[in-house]
Amino acid sequence: MLASPVLRTCGPRWYCVATWPGAEDAVIEVLKAGGVEYHFPLMIEDDSGVKRPVYSGYVFVLLDLDVPGWEILSRSKATPPRRLLGGSGERPSPVEPRGFVEGLIAAANEDGLIDARSDEDEAIEPGSAVKITEGPLAGCEAIVQHAGSKWVRVTVAMFGHHTTATMGRGGIEVI
Secondary structure (H helix, E strand, O other): OOOOOOOOOOOOOOEEEEOOOOOOHHHHHHHHHHEEEEEEEEOOOOOOOEEEEEOOOEEEEEEEEOOOOOOHHHHHHOOOEEEEEEEEEEEOOOOOOOOOHHHHHHHHHOOEEEOOOOOOOOOOOOOOOEOOOOOOOOOOEEEEEEEEEEEEEEEEEEOHHHEEEEEEEHEEEEE
16 A cells, blocks of 8 residues: 655745734734744834724744644634644645735835825715726635725635725726
8 A cells, every 4th residue: 555645845935824803913923932033024004103004813934834833823822722723634735825915015015014094086986896807815705995096905705704905096997
């Protein structure tokens, strides 16, 4: 009888961690204590200075599943039982497409924030139905929550339920 092949991840990859709503900071503390690299993208939508998560309830982590210790998330009570999303069994799937998290990091300013403030009148109204035309969510339909001159925040069915996503305004079309 042949043994099952061992799946290798070929080095560190980005994974998506689900958190209980509003518990991202508790998960981040566990990650920091374990020396795990993470990204929790935040945006600023107006001049009030209020920072909001780009993906509320999710934190991205850079892990090499071939190296012991990635199970650090089991120490956090701020995450649901299925912490790392995707995959089957004991091995989660990395975030696809490759470069998605890196794109979020690159979109941030020197303070680590994605600037979604508007410099002009908003032609897309909150509540508008849109189709996403670019990026990893291309083809998905969404509802606009906020529209700036450069960025839009939409609600889209993703990761098994509705979640908030922020993307460049040029990557959507009103339907």
